[in-house]
Amino acid sequence: MSCNSSGCQSNCYKNGDQVSDSPPPPPAANNSSNLCLKCKTNSPITPGSLSGDEARFCADCFRSNIYGKFRLAVASHAMISPSDNVLVAFSGGPSSRVALQFVHVLQDRAQKNFEASKDKSLPVFGVGVAFIDESAVYPVSSDKVDGAIQDMRSVVSNLAPPTKQLHVVPIENIYASDSSDGKDRLTKLLDAVNDATGKEDLLLHLRMMALQKVASQNGYNRLILGSCTSRIACHVLAATVKGRGYSLSADIQYVDARWEVPVVLPLRDCTSQELNLLCHLDGLLLNGGSSWQSSLKTLQPFDSPPSGINGLISSFVNVLQEENSSRECTILRTAGKLTPFEFNRIPETDDCNVPLAIRRRQKRYNLKTKESISSELFCPICNAPLKNFNSLNLSSLKSCQSSRFNAACCSSCQFQIIPKDPSSMENFCSLLPQQVVDRAKHGNCSNLSLLREQIQDCLLSDSEDET
Template identity: 35%
Template sequence: MSDVDSGPLRAPKPKAGTCIKCKTRPSTVVLRHVQYCKDCFLFATTGKFRSAFGKSAISNTTGHKAMVAFSGGPSSRALLHLMKGFQHVGSHQSGQKRLFDELVICHIDETAAFNGSSTLDMARVVVDTEYPDFTFHGQLIEDIYEDEALSSIDKKEKLRQLFAQAGSLTAKEDLLWHIKMHLLVKAAQKLGCTRLILGDSATRIAIKVISFTAKGRGYSLPLEIGGDIHGLYPNLVILRPLKDMLAKEIAIYDHSQGLLNSLVPATNFSTMAPPTASIDRATEEFIVGLDRDFPSTVSTIVRTASKLKLASSMNGQSRCALCHMPIQSGSKDWKQRITVQSTQCTRDSAPGTLTVPENILCYACQTDLSESEGWSRLADDASPSTQLEEFRSLGYPTLLTQDDMHQRIKDFLLDD
């Protein structure tokens, strides 16, 4: 009972090379300076995954169809494997047929944006051969234009033009992420899924906390990193059950379970790019480097960020047309106060740089778009519906519904 007994100095220290949990088997894994044998490591990892589901308010999974986002990278590969075990144990322990009614695995083939070779078949083979109980859903990134009467080639070309005009690497990476979220949400809703399960690890979340703050996404940060997000999209809850697992832990899990030879190779804008090429790349380099020497870096950032609460001013009504996150009002005034927008010699040569349509875009998306060609066409004095049309004509996808739209233009409508 005494504090002294439970203190770390008095606990019997395992011999070097022995697992800290079972204290019998030789250790094969070192994580945060602690040694585990393979069995105890897998037991701890699986337990952490299940408790993430247990902690979420969605303890009742029956009656729900879930979509798992599967890029084929180390995190989502582990996620798929953990979901399989979770479904199985759930059915064994509770006597139910299965945990979720159905699991749809969604892979988005992003290669049209990079001229790479398709990843769709590789992802399909992994799911069909190893997880035949799951339903595979493949989606091409150019399908973001599926509502438009365009040929497959034209859709690809339109997508490439959109990325070509997007300006910096940071803006391109943000745009790619928004398009992928659009496609996942649209596919989940179309297929009747009420849960969308993402493979964000603790390391990924720590990187997001820092990079999103740097990009001016602090207002909606709790929605971007939370383990259990309701209300962001109609009838769809976002879950992040890997949020307590380090990228290293996930890599060891993949290795221990023999999953490394069935990863789908990733291509993205920053492959081969130097660490300073974008905010995401610079942050990743910083966090991963720091965590190597100070193993509590990631968990400290994640724990601290998880205490963030949504602003009381957030009403959920006004959403960004690009990222679908809530728009913080007054960002335009704030930006004008802190920004040097013109000098005597550039004032006449740079018309349009003051134009910030905060009616339809959040602060961070305004910043991304301010580097893109065509930006000055989005006139601030136009009505939100006109701005939205302009925005779409630039090739940007939006997830706005009729209700969202009505909310934007209600000040321009006469009462019945």
């Protein structure tokens, strides 16, 4: 029993507030602060690899956390159903590599469930892979391109069944003519654009056209891109600087169905830092991710330093990220508050092959009409939604070689891509892919129908006209 005397010198006063002068015992070797934040068992990832809570995860929990983000995005927005046939855009970078791996994991689990089920009622969705060969634009030797394609074939073929077809398509295939003529037209088209940012943006739009062509010609009904938080954050700032504020919300949602084949972004909530580390942990990048990727992925498409808006914004965001690891996520969350468009959702389906739970989830997460905005007008070059009829020429578009085409484009394309010299306009239009020309013509016709619908109440009917 301890004494109650405050003058006791025996250090036996243990029931009061008095604190002993003796030093505290050393921490145990297995202190919980040195263990994984989630499983409390394994050591966390090497400090410096990540920041925030992810840095306190072990490799297994970190891998599970990243896949969980992917799986939640796919399930919440009904990106993939059993009857779908999805095409993964594969560039060889960490983001597209992780997207391909995660889609493969989903398909592999669906295949095992199909084989284990008795009734075999739910089919397994198909997966294809597309690589757009841009060697006609990038200064890369043919040997490096062939080596990169061979590595990609090895990656795809080594994935477990079901078999996934790899589509290697030169970007000049957006032209209907032969490859040599298409390559020449593509080179001349890019040379006709004087602005460095305009060249980069035009190449990005042409790449999307090539992916859409591959998907539609081969029966795919979903296009999966590996766009992550870091890339979207750069796009948010760049689009703001370019004056694309109205169409910005269309590009940053999980789903973009304004295209013939809807585009989905299942890695939207993952940062490039996380994806790079995951590729390093799982050895997903061949040759250390340096030789062939540095040739095809990180090379500037033009022989000049990144002086355009896109390069400057990317460098700026990298500096922000170094100062505060949550900057990219903050940018995306802020932009995510913008009102989405009606096409930023997967169209609802009554397909009996789609489980009822998926259809209910689709209705739950799909945008409501009153919560979204619509735009039936789209730029023929970048397919960005247009706000009004201010720049629309309502006369018929008989030829692309006309100022009417300029009036049908968004202000960003008018400023950065379309030549300012009227004498160069006809030559520029003659070099455009037929898809762009058709989009301008069809868009103009649909705009006339839309205008008629809007003024229908003011028009006289045939009977009223007779009286």
